[in-house]
Amino acid sequence: MLxxxxxxxxxxxILTNTEIQKIHEGALHxxxxxxxxxxxxxxxxxxxxxxxxxxxxxxxxxxxxxxxERCIDDTPVSFKxxxxxxxxxxxxGNNRLYYLSGAGLQIVDLDTWEARPATLKELDxxxxxxxxxxxxxMVADTAPYTDIVGVPPVxxxxxxxxxxxxxxxxxxxxxxxxxxxxxxxxxxAAVGVDILxxxxxxxxxxxxEASCQAILRYSDAGFPFFLISSDMMGGTGPATIAGSLVxxxxxxxxxxxxxxxxxxxxxxIAGDYTMPLDMRTGHPGFCDMSTALHTAAFxxxxxxxxxxxxxxxxxxGSAKTIDVQSGYERSMSTLNAALSGANLIVxxxxxxxxxxxxxxxxxxxxxxxxxxxxxIEGFEINxxxxxxxxxxEVGPIPGSYLDKPHTRTxxxxxxxxxxxxxxxxYPEWMKSGKKTALYHARExxxxxxxxxxxxxxNEDADKALDEILKEAEGYYREKDxx
Numbered sequence: 001m002l003x004x005x006x007x008x009x010x011x012x013x014i015l016t017n018t019e020i021q022k023i024h025e026g027a028l029h030x031x032x033x034x035x036x037x038x039x040x041x042x043x044x045x046x047x048x049x050x051x052x053x054x055x056x057x058x059x060x061x062x063x064x065x066x067x068x069e070r071c072i073d074d075t076p077v078s079f080k081x082x083x084x085x086x087x088x089x090x091x092x093g094n095n096r097l098y099y100l101s102g103a104g105l106q107i108v109d110l111d112t113w114e115a116r117p118a119t120l121k122e123l124d125x126x127x128x129x130x131x132x133x134x135x136x137x138m139v140a141d142t143a144p145y146t147d148i149v150g151v152p153p154v155x156x157x158x159x160x161x162x163x164x165x166x167x168x169x170x171x172x173x174x175x176x177x178x179x180x181x182x183x184x185x186x187x188x189a190a191v192g193v194d195i196l197x198x199x200x201x202x203x204x205x206x207x208x209e210a211s212c213q214a215i216l217r218y219s220d221a222g223f224p225f226f227l228i229s230s231d232m233m234g235g236t237g238p239a240t241i242a243g244s245l246v247x248x249x250x251x252x253x254x255x256x257x258x259x260x261x262x263x264x265x266x267x268x269i270a271g272d273y274t275m276p277l278d279m280r281t282g283h284p285g286f287c288d289m290s291t292a293l294h295t296a297a298f299x300x301x302x303x304x305x306x307x308x309x310x311x312x313x314x315x316x317g318s319a320k321t322i323d324v325q326s327g328y329e330r331s332m333s334t335l336n337a338a339l340s341g342a343n344l345i346v347x348x349x350x351x352x353x354x355x356x357x358x359x360x361x362x363x364x365x366x367x368x369x370x371x372x373x374x375x376i377e378g379f380e381i382n383x384x385x386x387x388x389x390x391x392x393e394v395g396p397i398p399g400s401y402l403d404k405p406h407t408r409t410x411x412x413x414x415x416x417x418x419x420x421x422x423x424x425x426y427p428e429w430m431k432s433g434k435k436t437a438l439y440h441a442r443e444x445x446x447x448x449x450x451x452x453x454x455x456x457x458n459e460d461a462d463k464a465l466d467e468i469l470k471e472a473e474g475y476y477r478e479k480d481x482x
Contacts, residue, residue, distance in 0.1 A: 001080075001086070001087070001088075001089040001090065001091055002087070002088055002089065002090055002098070002137050002170075003096075004090075004096045004097050004098040004099075004137055004373075005096070005097040005098075005338075005373030005374070005376055005377055006095055006096055006097075006377060007095040007096070007097060007338075007341070007376045007377070008095075008376070008377050008378040009339075009375075009376055009377075009378045011299070011300070011303065011339065011340055011341035012296060012300075012336075012339040012340045012341070013300055013340075014293065014296045014297055014300065014340070015297055015300050015301070020300065020301055020304055023242065023245050023246055023249060023297075023301060024249070024301070024304075026246040026249075026250075027246050027247075027249040027250040027253055028065045028068060028253075030205070030246060030247065030250040031062070031063040031065070031068060031250050031253060031254060032062055032063060032064055032065060033062070034062075034205065034250075035053075035060040035061055035062040035063070035205070036060065036061055036063065036201075036205045036206065036207065036250070036251070036254040037058070037059050037060050037061075037205060037206040037207065038059060038060075038061050038206075038207050038212055038258070039059050039206065039207065039208050039209045039212065040207075040209050040212030040213060041056070042212075042216065043061075043207070043212040043215075043216070043258060044056055044059065044061060046258070046261050046262065047061045047063070047257070047258065047261060048061075050067060050261050051064055051066075051067050052064065052067065052257075061254075063253075063254060063257055067257060068253050068256075068257060070260075071253075071256050071257045071259075071260040071261070072253070072256065072305050072306075072307065074260045074264050074265060075256055075259075075260060075265075075266075075267075075268050075305075075306075075307050076093070076265060076266075076267050076268075077093055077094065077306045077307075077308075078091060078092060078093025078094050078096075078267075078308065079091075079092055079093065079224050079267030079308075080092075081171050081194040081196065081224065082192075082193055082194045083169055083170055083171050083193055083194075084165070084169035084170075084191060084192075084193055084455065084457075085169045085455055087169075088137075088169050088170045088171065089171075090137065090138065090171050092224075092267070092269055092308050092343055092344065093269075093308040093343055094343075096343060097338055097342065097343060097344070097345065097373060097376060098137035098138060098343065098344050098345075099135050099136055099137055099138070099344070099345050099346075099347050099348060099369045099373075100136075100137070100138045100139070100140055100173070100310070100344055100345065100346045100347070100348075101130045101136050101138070101139045101140055101143055101144065101346075101347075101348045101349055101362065102140075102143060102144070102315035102316070102346055102347055102348050102349040102350030102354075102357060102362070102365075103140055103142060103143035103144055103145075103146070103315075103349075103350055103354050103357060104143075104144055104145060104146075104349070104350050104351065104352075104354060104355060104356045104357025104358075105145070105146050105147050105354060105355050105356070105357075106118060106145065106147045106355065106356055106357070107122055107144075107145060107356070107357060107358060108351050108352075108356035108357065108358050110322070110358060110360060110438070110442065113320060113321050115355065115356045117145070117147040117148060117149045118144070118145040118147065118148050118149065119148070119149050120148060120149070120150070120151070120159075120163075122145070123144070123145055123148055123159070123160065123163050124163050124166070124167050125359065125449055126144045126145070126349070126357070126359045126362075127139065127163045127164050127166070127167035127168050128167045128168065128448070128449065128452055128454055129359040129362055129363070129445065129448055129449070129452075130164075130168050130170065130348070130349075130362065131167060131168035131169060131170060131452065131454050132448045132452040133348065133362060133363070133366045133448075134366070134370075135348070135365075135366045135369035135370050135373065136170065136348050136362070136366075136369075137170060137171075138170055138171045138172070138173065138196070138344070139164045139168055139170055139171075139172050139173070140172070140173045140198075140346075141157050141160050141161045141164070141172060141173050141174045141175045141184070141198065142156065142157050142160055142175050143160065143349075143357070144349055144350075144357040144359070145160070145357060146160075152476075152481070152482050154178055154476050154481045154482065155469070155472065155473065155476070155482070157174070157175045157180050157184075158180065158183055158184070158187075158468075158469060158472050159469070161174055161184060161187055162187065162465045162468075162469060165187060165191050165193070165457065165461075165465060166454075166456075166457055166462065166465070167454050168454060169454065169455050171193070171194065171195070171196060172193075172195060172196070173195070173196045173197075173198050173226050174187075174188075174195045174196070174197060174198060175198050176197070176198065176199060176210055176211060176213075176214030176218075177210040177214075178210070178476070178479075178481065179213075179475070181197070181213075181214045181217045181218055182217065182475075183468055183469075183471070183472045183475075184197075185217065185218070185221045185223075186468050186471075187465060187468055188221075188223070190461050190464035190465060190468065191457065191461045191464075191465070192461070194223060194224075195223050196223070196224060196225070196226045196269070197214065197218035197223045197224065197225050197226060198225075198226045198228070199211050199214055199215055199218070199225055199226070199227055199228075199255065200227070200228040200229065200230060200273075201228070201229050201230075201251035201252075201254070201255060203229065203230060203231040203232065203236035203237055203247070203251065204231070204236050204237060204247060204251075205247065205250065205251060205254075207254065207255065207258070212258070215255075215258055215259055215262055216262055219259065219262040219263040219266060220263075222263070224266060224267030224268065224269070225255075225259055225266065225267070225268045225269070226269055226271065226310070227252060227255045227256065227259070227268050227269070227270050227271065228270075228271040228272075228273050228312060229247075229248045229251040229252050229255075229271070229272065229273065229274065230273035230274060230312075231244050231247055231248050231251070231274045232274075232275065232276070232277045232284065233274060233275065233276040233277060233290060233294075234276060234277040234279065235277040237274065239276075241290055241293055241294050241297070244274055244294060245294060245297055245298065245301070248272060248274050248294075248298065249298075249301060252270045255268075255270075256268055256270070256307070267308075268307060268308070269307075269308040269309065269310050269343060269344055270302055270307050270308070270309050270310070271309065271310040271311070271312050271344075272294060272295050272298040272299075272309070272310075272311060272312065272313070273312035273313060274291065274294050274295075274298075274313075275288060275290075275291045275294075275313060275316075276288050276290050276291065284316075284353065285318070286313070286316045286317050286318040286329070286352075286353050287313065287314070287316065287317045287318055287329035287330070287332075287333050291313050291333070292332070292333060292336045295311045295313060295333075295336060295337050295340065295342075296336055296337075296339075296340035297340075298311075299311065299337065299340040299341040299342050300340060300341065302341075303341050308343040308344070309341065309342055309343055309344075310342055310343060310344035310345065310346065311333075311337035311342040311344075311345050311346065312346045313333055313337075313346075314330060314333035314334040314336075314337050314345055314346060314347050315330065315345075315346045315347040315348065315349070315350045315365070316346075316350055316353050316354060317329040317330055317333075317350070317351075317352065317353070318352070318353070319351070319352065320351070320352050320356075321351070322351060322358075322360070322361055322364065322438050326351070326361075327368075330347065330365065330368055331368050331371075331372075334347055334368055334369065334372050335372050335375070338372045338373070338375070338376050339375075339376065345369075347365050347368065347369055348361075348362035348365040348366065348369065349361050349362035349365065359445055360438065360441045360442050360445045361441075363419070363420055363441040363442075363444050363445050363448070364420050364437060364438070364441045366419060366420070367418040367419060367420050367421050367437075370416065370418075371416050371418070374416050379414065384406075385410070387406060390404060390406050419440075419444060420437050420438075420440045420441040420444055421437050421440070422435065422436065422437055422440060
């Protein structure tokens, strides 16, 4: 099993217990008084059967507080997932932090910073990089690319998942819509792995027909859920952080109720993808300060519920190039999410929002992810690390610790050694050609693509994936989607 990073320091709390209670009560008020739209008849029937007031004309369900509380209790504190190889199994929840690879519509050129559709070869290469990077623990289905040369849009998610299953042995997340889940479930069965089923609310306060249908199908298949709310503060949600937390939590709790009604005891990791609407441009405010506060509060509330949480925003920055802005946005957002208790953080590879991606950025993000992971693991305090006898032995100047066995034993575990960042001295840097971190990341990327070998799928599973893709093509051709 992948260990990820075990949080040994106390998580950051930015809300008081009274403030948590106010937000919780606000969400319950919204669920019971305002209600949530479920655009699916069977979903409404199931919710009605379990005590909700449902209106089939408006497609709205009003969910009583007692049912919400019961379904929170029915949601596991943690859950395990089976990967292609045992070493990459996951145990999601408790004090464990994992990282999920990021996404982008297109690949970005690292010299011109212009975007273009990726090739199938570039898709497979990005999957292999995710397999090679130790700080990537999970890969997403519509990632890294959703615009692939020669692949119709309706097939992109399936082609992505097939690439991941062939080119990485790590757990993958699968999407829904246009009945994609029918084929994702078949792919998982063919390869013999668990999948994490992505489902999201549509803000404000709505679960569309495709999401409801996916919850029913994935529940029948027995898979856990990656449940996300993505309000836009000032657009599809209140402009205030507090108000947006109320609607975000209400949407998440509504999804949890439906999931637990569909299959009691199903694992859920609940995610926050809320950000402000930039009132100057009408675009999302990626990596804004308000997003960081929202994420920290969301994580704290999920810890109160004892439900695993993930942060989707750290990998979605506003910078268009890999530069200082990109570095501080991603690093600060990732550190904030980790310190506040996230169990999963989306990070590696996205350059701008979900529009551009490059595996060299994922290589750089490996440094960020590992640095932050090491921080939340804290450090040991015991007789050996306190080193009192050694301090007595060395004494004041001219004493030195450089030649001591204690130093040789401990220095590497107490420091972080980056793989791409430049740690040379200034004269060495000048002499070597003033190479940047991005230069080193590109070199490491090349080495990964030359040398990393993925445990191959067996022949039967590989053939089954091709057959499922062909079946999907026929299915969508009949629906005039190809």
